[in-house]
Amino acid sequence: MEMTDLANAVIAGDRRALARAITRVESARADHRAEAVDLVAQARAAGRQALRIGLSGTPGVGKSTFIEAFGMMLVAQGLRVAVLAVDPSSARSGGSILGDKTRMERLSRDPAAFIRPSPSQAQMGGVARRTREAVALCEAAGFDVVLVETVGVGQSETVVAEICDLFILLLAPAGGDELQGVKRGIMEMADLILVNKADGDLKPAAQRTRADYAGALHLLRRRPQDPEGFPKALCVSAIEDSGLTEAWADMQRLAGWRKANGHWQSRRAHQARHWFGEEVRQGLLSVLDREPAKGSMAALGARVEAGDLSPEAAATQMLALLGRA
């Protein structure tokens, strides 16, 4: 299928075409890459925008259950929902967070929803580009909400925050001493902290955890792009379906406020500029992954390891070989 036909099918809302288009942007083949750039350009030209929500949470907080319940609630309101996963660790574990679709059984079967697991063998640079392009394809396909989920591993939250309009941190109830387990940087990125499992025996612990995080958020400086009261911590229960409506209302309120105040558009503009820089840097460095540079790097690296050559002298030689002395 020609890229134009594929792009048109995506824009017409053909789910199989969307799946095929995402497979194309995931491909590492050079000819596929050129096609992917073409495809994404045509998708962007449709000019559609979804609400992009980044969702981070470590394993065990109930991410799949939350996405199932939250997604079904949005679908019940007539919204179309796409779910993408960013999982840089899948290369190691061999599996992906969303690989087990049975954990989101209802949502994965709903015609208004589209769920796409993380590709295996992905590196962070590749994951960032693939996710960004998959988001653009989902937007072109007319989805109203694109959820991008990530586990709290390495740089993945930063990547997701640089792709999304809102960033949500999902937590499980815990003792107060676990507060510090959340990296400060992630707290600072979060627009909304949702304490999941606020049901049954865990409800009091969830409420305490919420209060702890609300206190911690209060200590962080309010950001100019936020209305009064944000960032905010709420209790939710995915299995009891409670708090989800409130959380969604807050997300809409925040998004609306940012749109009205110009922060929405300027955030997207800054993100685009950031990714432009990343693409250029990745492109410059990619020469090192191809022959003959790859072989020279290995040969010079071996001499540096053996102590025959200093790191600086070897680097000078390598840059000269690349015509960049």
Place this chain on the structure above:
Amino acid sequence: MEMTDLANAVIAGDRRALARAITRVESARADHRAEAVDLVAQARAAGRQALRIGLSGTPGVGKSTFIEAFGMMLVAQGLRVAVLAVDPSSARSGGSILGDKTRMERLSRDPAAFIRPSPSQAQMGGVARRTREAVALCEAAGFDVVLVETVGVGQSETVVAEICDLFILLLAPAGGDELQGVKRGIMEMADLILVNKADGDLKPAAQRTRADYAGALHLLRRRPQDPEGFPKALCVSAIEDSGLTEAWADMQRLAGWRKANGHWQSRRAHQARHWFGEEVRQGLLSVLDREPAKGSMAALGARVEAGDLSPEAAATQMLALLGRA
């Protein structure tokens, strides 16, 4: 002064020459850079090796007081000690950790010691290279121990660990709930955890903190490059001069074990290869900081921000301009 003369003066142990040589490796000027590479190559050719000790600790743990007491103990044993700082945040704060030499009054006046603060306006990439080269210069100048200190900011610990033979984490006494405040990655890099201020009222708290960290270290897998019992947590008091002899004995034991088992040399070999790769990557990317690429990046970046051009299309144009389509 010619670089050869300067290198010879450094190797002869001339402290003013060493200070001037470090200033040269810190310079951002292109002609100075070529001279610095020459200088470091000559310094390395002297074939001297010091024990390189990385020391990390957040503000308030008593780093300066510890370095003063620990350094004076080494000097009293007839050893020559150099202290270098890695402080990527100094660009922002305008000051450097070791800027206030009065906090190490005795050590800074001792002829067997050499203290060099972090340069201002340093970026992480530049800091890493400058520190690596300054360490090589100190080794050439005949110092037996080179202490590289860093505050726990961003990537600086990883940089220091990639430069040093041993990595020490300095902590203050604290409640057990603060254990998680230390990033897991830093715990995993530490060969020795020293709980400072184990004196007076704080002694019981220091002992508890030591036990907490000893327990946490026990949970981490023992590394093949370590003898039985390492990594280890100890109490020290810089103001009472207690525990320092024991800490130094452990450092020597660990270093001796690694040397006898070949881990020492293989670690230095891996570090050299790592820095070779970093130098090449920095060199490739440095084109973006110079005209005409810098101007093109700004112009294309502005169009991406304005929405005239997608990040991918702009990156393709930029890479074409760089002859790397």
